[in-house]
Amino acid sequence: MGKAVVVGRHGYAGLFLVTLATLMYEILLTRIFSATMWYHFAFVAISVAMFGMTVGAIVVYLAPSYFVAERARHHLGGSACLFGVSVVVCFLTQLSIPFIPDLSFLGMYSIALTYIVVSIPFIFSGVCVCLALTKFPRQVSTLYAADLAGAAFGCIAVIYTLKITDALTAMFVAALFGLVGAWFFALDAQSVKLRRVALIGCLFLAAFAGVETALVRHQKPLLRLRWVNGVVEDLPLYERWNSFSRLRVYRVDQTPPMLNLLIDTSAATGLFYYDGTFDHLQDLKHEAQNLCHYLRPNSRVLVVGSGGGKDILAALMFGQKSVLAVEINEDILDIVNNRFGDFTGHLDKHPKVTFVNDEARSYVTGLDEKFDILQISLIDTWAATATGAFVLSENSLYTVEAWKTFIEHLSPDGLLTLARWYFRYRPGVMYRMTSLAVASLRELGIENPSKHIAIVRKMFPEHPKNYPDGLGVILVSRSPFSDRDLAVLEQAAQLMPYEIVLSPRFSLDAIFAQIASGQNLDTLFKEFPIDITPSTDDRPFFFHMLRPRDVFHRERWDQGIVSFNMKAVVLLAALLATVIGLTLACIVVPLVLTAKKTPLRGSWPFFLFFASIGLGFMLVEISQLQRLIIFLGHPTYGLSAVLFTLLLSSGLGSYLTWNVERTGLAKAASLRLSLLLCALVVFGILTPTVIGHFQGSATMTRILVGVIVLFPLGLFMGMAFPLGMKLASSRSAALTPWLWGINGATSICASVLAVAIALAAGISVTFWTAFGCYVVATLAFVWANRGIRAPSS
Template sequence: MTTTARGGVDVRAKTYLGLFAITLATLMYEIALTRIFSVTMWYHFAFVAISVALFGMTIGALLVYLLPERFRDADVKRHLWRSSLLFSVSLAVCFVTQLAIPFSPHGTLVGLWSIAVTCIVISIPFVFSGIVVCLALTRFPGRVNRLYAADLIGAAIGCVLLVVLLSRLDGPSSVIVVGALAGLGAVAFASDAGSRRGVRLAVGVVVVLGGFGAFNGYLHSRGNPFLRIIWAKEAPDVKHRYEKWNAFSRVTVDGFENVAQPPAGYGYSTKLPGDFRVNQLGMVIDSTAGTMLTRYTGNPAETDFLRYDITNLAHWAKPHGDVLVIGVGGGRDILGALEFGQKSVTGVEINNNILNITNHKYGDFTGHLDRNPRVKFVNDEARSYLARTDRKYDIIQISLIDTWAATSAGAYALTENSLYTTDAWKIFFDRLKPGGVLSVSRWYELSYRQKPLETYRTTALAAQTLKERGVANPRDHILIYHGPEYSVGLNNVNTATILVSPQPFSQATRTTIAREAQRLEFTPVLTRREAVDPHFAALTSPKGPGAAVKAFSEDISPPSDNRPFFFQMANLHTFLSGGGFRDDFATRPVLVLGMLAITVLGLAIGCIVVPLLLTTKRTAHRGMRPFYTYFAGIGLGFLLVEVSQLQRLSIFLGHPIYALTVVLFSVLFFSGLGSMATERVIRADRPTSMVVPLIVLLGAVAAFGVLTPAVVHGMDAATTPVRIATAIGLLAPLSFLMGMPFAIGMRVAASRPGAPTAFLWGINGATSVCASVFGMVIAVFFGISIAFWCGFVAYAMAAGAMAVIARSRPDRAVVVDEAVVAPPEPARIGAVGAQA
């Protein structure tokens, strides 16, 4: 069956196919940008890509609304294929342009200019995508539910397809291929419009972009791509010895195998012989987080330098034991355990590319540690693995695990955050043998900080976890030492190691650690009898860390799964005291998020208020206030629920890839199915049928919010397939219902002659932009649960607005082709034509 637009244009299968391809490419490009931004900028700027994408699409919708003479109903299909083609071409052109823009994250005029230009450039393709989606969803009211389903299902398939694409190609090549996929949408729309010229142009674009993307990917695999990253973290990116991408990292290897040099690291004792040399290669994740590949032939003398590293302090007290290393990297901590003669070493690494580089690509260099009978490698998220295994260890080691990398879920979930929560540490403690030690190494002092904030927060985390386990005096269970300072560029850095045990440290352990620390000239930070400053003593007092935490302007509170943002140390108090405006890693992410929140709020207001003021036909807005409230409510509600559950379930699923493919795919796919079901739910002769789905949705959101934390906590030890099935089971019914409100609202709005449907789509997009940012603001400052319940409030607001709309609907509305369409005004009958 076909239906028609307001200008009498048929909706055919090619219309659905074109929209499917455009939204598929849109989400792929949006997520790919978060991956690119995590490499070229700092990881917290990756989140900007999501907001800019939504904002660009909203601008596209507003152009449709503000330029009705240009986007006439009779020309809708011509505009669909042309805008799709412009989306495809501009995607490639703007991406190449963005790569050439130097990036500066600092609050200078140059820094602000680079950020502004970057945002403007990357938003251009999304403007054309927004035009396509807006036209498709507002000019075919009789099939808005099915078109919206094609929109959401295309996006759902796109998030899965990008994971596959990034496992085969590098980031830049993948983006160009995405441009080719967008061109397929233009082919479908041009064919639907009967434009042979359009089909030829679109096919040409698909061939050129697809061929170039594939060829550049081939060149990349040979180490000499034509298109590559130009700027990375404020500096020109160099040609790398080896480079490999996936959906949540870019890993590069550099250096010279046969050049001996002093061991790389920031925790070595001053007693390390100055003439010690080792062959190493540098492995870097997303241009920032480094680890070393070390030449190893099995000769213990090659790794003697690791006996001088403060990160290996626990090995002195617990020799000949079973060790688990979280974050294998280049195998340095594995070698450390072998150097100390540990009985067995299990290395858990979330990134398969790192394991392949360490054990296969450079396996001959590293000594093929995976073939050592005492070593076992596991490709998994450590917390998930430990929750499932029954094995217990003498030492669990976490050494400077901070990738500074945004996942392809859009920086909503940072993989290392799940390791630094009280919930995670309870699991770690449960997997320690009696007297076992959790060894965590973090930065102690960095030149741009006045306080050892990371060490403070790790101490608070340890003390809080111990208190929740019933420990009376946490200080008896904690030992902290730091190493000497090292110069890194203009910064001076040093490392602290925090040793924590569920049982009080024995006198023998304390004596051994103190003796070796003194010999190696490591400085005691916290022991039973001394503390380097009163803050460490207060954080580990019998009363718990609460009072000491409140004394800080920075946020050093113990993270939990509800607020897992270990590295975000700016809170409201920080900003009120002026400390939030320092340019450092502790406050910059939250500062950027706050600035972005203010910016998008201003832009959203501008996108809603300004069009109202500019509209000359003010009668079009008469009686539409409930619709504005409704579309704002569902825009806020959908994104707030999605963002919060993406964060929560990514921890539960245990891998960022699962967060992307399971959570985003489930939300979008089942929302699409819900949209398709809308035509079977609402009836023009029953106004209550428009309200009932909203009431049911509110009940489902409430049930989801209450049940999900309990289900997640109760299934910590479930296998990965069971977790995935559980997540889908939780998300499917809720997402199905979340897919209905937009289609219901758009069909009801279309029943009103002259209703500004494009403007309603723009309101929905503008509030979605706000929700994408404010959802993270709320989660960072107040917790994921609060962000979720804010989504519930937004949906309640929408339900109230729909109740008002249902009571005020004109009785003369009729149903035509299963769509609610009001009889056209007599003066418009001839111009509009038959509506079917």
């Protein structure tokens, strides 16, 4: 028998860099798609494109005579080189494809072409990773560790790359990492020709990325996004990217002078000219969201999501005592106070104003200070975060737990005020806000919440079809509204003017009145056409009010400008069906094509094992990600803490199985899988309690808690794949590429399934579904091991 083929240290470096580059490519696609198309289309694009990894594994499985072990090291270098080159070529091609968000032939063609083009680099990466994990069975533990470690550091690489350049240039950096990986593979394979090709590519990409980064910093890049939501984008005054947003500033021709700050495709805030006087800003006195200043003069104000500073200016104009502005996006603060500080009046230097760069909920939780007004105006998170195109962990400001925290940080007569778009005949969002207020007040022991809630609306005279009819504002008082409060409310209604929809004295709408009363809510919620139950940290999907069971009731989709939130649930259902179909195709088609060549007897327990751990790993990852992003309070921490910790600890877990031999495999696997199940039970029960206890702690403390919660889970989950691959290699090495492909396909399927489960039943149910998957995986491993022992007994 010949000497087994092994990978040298250069091969490990190559695999590390290719998986690092692959994760960078995936995350950067997420960011770019979020900036060019509606966020749920971005989710579909990434989910479908990721199947390219599985296609790569299937290619290896279907061509065993080409991908022989003796040539595997050369193929690793070739596939890595093709990955790096294809990232550049496919990305530039994708930039030229207009995204047309409709169901016309041209729209479907543009969407399908986009999916196909962006999936090609994943195919080459899939070939590379599959070869590494299946052609060197003796090193599978350490190679899988390098795979996961590379992905972990890919999370960090994206964050720091986007701190110095834009997402378009970062794509070339990702390609550069891929070609450096190819160079290391070429060293390992002793291929001089491939080494030269990779080196030339590296030099070109490094030079281009360096020059383009310098141009980006001077706002003169060679590459720009051309097509945004199907139209050619105008040239902005200023543009900035980070790991969770794309910001552009445009000039607006209006009086008073204003600049428009756009965030991705669906959010905007205004930068108002301020010279220390308010003569040109008198209209702010007539805006409904500023009603709070009439009710609570001379107040300490906390503004959540300060954006361009409009709410700050309003508070100053009303002569409030102080303003604390909390903004999660540091680049918005830089734009407002530095880049365009001369235009906005350098509000950060105003003696009454203090800016804080933090996530508001986490920041407020850790404060001892009380506020007279806590204001939240039109805060949305409709963009894809860096952690995933559609994790759907909606803004954590709109949950019972968050509102309870905000109300607890009000002075005895303090007001919590929130503004949302209002639709005269379909105010579903405002209904849900009211139920959220009622639930939060009841959590604080208030038996009659109707005395603490008022709602007003200011209707627009004219507006395009499907745009809001007006603006709605809900006011939640920690103490019951006094007669003086209600008199001021009614006087201001005539001055501004606006309509009072709900107050302790009356209601224009019977639904508002019933919700505020807190009576028979279970019946109302059950019978209402859309979901207006209060959102919680376990189901933080405030804007998604279409129940999964109602996806086929088209009449329930119509919610005006936010109808796309309803259609997103429909799209999610269609996508789930699509990825299930693609997963089944990835399983069945290779079997049909190779049934006569590859013996399949005894392979079903392996299929079940790898499918189960693929589902289980991703369900755990996404459920913990959704929980901990709320806890940690910043989208970037989803990359730098959550995903990094989970992937790195999984890599360490894989490495710790390197010395497990076939003779002791059953015992070692039984112990490790049992410990995994125990860890899932312990942390599944403890995680909600632990993060609740440390919610108000300092950021570094919360990150440390997150690491402690994640690390043991990742450690044991990372052991499952190499243990299963070692067992499968002893059964039939020819099957291992197919098994790796199954693992990848079910992981992608689980990324969609996790969202669907959380939306329908909650994040906790997603986690316990993952536990069930690992129970099945454990039983499948026992079954597979017995199947191998049976012939020899």
